[in-house]
Amino acid sequence: MPGPSPGLHRALLGLWAALGLGLLGLSGDALMATTTATASAEQEGARQLVCNVTLGGESRETRENVTVYSFPEPLLTLSEPNAPEGTMVTVTCAAETQALVTLDGIPAAAPGQPVQLQLNATEKDDRRGFFCDATLDVDGETLSKNESVELRVLYAPALDSLGCPERITWLEGTEVSLSCVAHGVPPPNVSCVRFGGAEVIEGLMRVAREHAGTYHCEATNARGSAAKNVAVTVEYRPVVAELAASPPGGVRPGGNFTLTCRAEAWPPAQISWRAPPGALNIGLSSNNSTLSVAGAMGSHGGEYECAATNAHGRHTRRITVRVAGKWQWGGGGMRLM
Known part of the structure; x- marks a missing residue:
């Protein structure tokens, strides 16, 4: 069957546009009409679309099945989004359609019905999340939408270790x-x-x-x-704050002397000594802070070093001891000059 003339094509295009019916396309001898329809809630369910063409007294038509459905996001609400501790909170998961909703894995009793969860809000529930999932079966295909919400629980301060x-x-x-x-x-x-x-x-x-x-x-x-x-x-860090000799200034042979080392440190420092080579018979106090010599000899003269050490460092200080003078022998034994 021959197609419409070019003049008729133009007339049809103008009429279709004037009526606001959509788009009318021309390709050779073929006309293609496109229109958009908005379904309403009253039209939900199985429907049939019919395309009818009449030309030269003859008609042709074709039909297509279509399902109209509505599936908005599920509604997830908290009775108290910011709940003081000890408050009863109701969590509700619902859908506006015949969808089946599930709240944190708990399904509703039937499609279209809500599901609820109640809890006594505690500190541990702060920032607890809830998940609402809705599923809808449309022509054998399962559609899914979900929503989530977070609960804030108001509670008094705590200072833990x-x-x-x-x-x-x-x-x-x-x-x-x-x-x-x-x-x-x-x-x-x-x-x-x-x-x-x-x-x-x-x-x-x-x-x-x-x-x-x-x-x-x-x-x-x-x-x-x-x-x-x-x-x-x-x-x-340790610091040897004091290193002193008693008696000061030196000691005669056979005499006694004491060195005292005092350190400032925390934790308390460990005290150690370095004596001149050959210095024997040296006594130390229980905490090593005092070094003593009884019956000094020439080998006891020289430089002594006190070292204070803890986990943060080490500090030393030195002192020189002079052993000088002569032994003097008398009737009662020897005595010092």
Whole structure:
């Protein structure tokens, strides 16, 4: 059958556009009509589309089956999105259609019905997530949509040993901050004050021995407060603060002398000595801080070194002992001049 003339083509195109019926395409002797239809909720279910063409007194038609369905996102709601601790919270998962919903793996009793979960909100439930899944069968195909929500639980501050230890150790000369972290919702404000002082300790500081002591830390939010005492220990390298001889200035042969070594360190330093070669019969106190010689001889004269050592370093200091003079023999035995 011959197709319409070019003039008729143009007329049809103009009429189709004027009626707002969609698009009408021309390809050789063929006409192709395209239109768009919007389905309404009342039209849900199985429907049939019919395309009918009449030309020169003859008609042709073709039919296509189509299923109209509605499948919006599932509705997942919390009765209390920000629930104070101890509040009963209801979680509801529902769908607007005949979809089957599942809340955290718990399915509804039947399609189109909601499923609910109730809980007594505790600190452990804060930031707990809930997952709502909806499935809909359409012409043998299963469609799926989901939604998720997070619960916030409001609770009073807590200062535990992980975020705020009872004991803290710093090293002299390093930069630190007194960091005491509190748990709580809303996030607590934390302040620390040294006992006997009023200034709040904030930011970085260079550690000095004077920073050792006990600090009182307090955390507060809208739900309450918590307090804790923190003991700060400052460790530092050893320094031999004093090395002295008694008697000072030297000793005569046969006399007694004592060397005392005092170190400042934390943790306490271990004391060790280096004596002149050949110096024998040297006595040490229980903590090695005192070296003593009874009946000094010439070999005891010379340089003595005291060393203080701990985990953070070593420090030494030296002193020279003079053994000088003559033995004098008398009736009662020898005596010193």
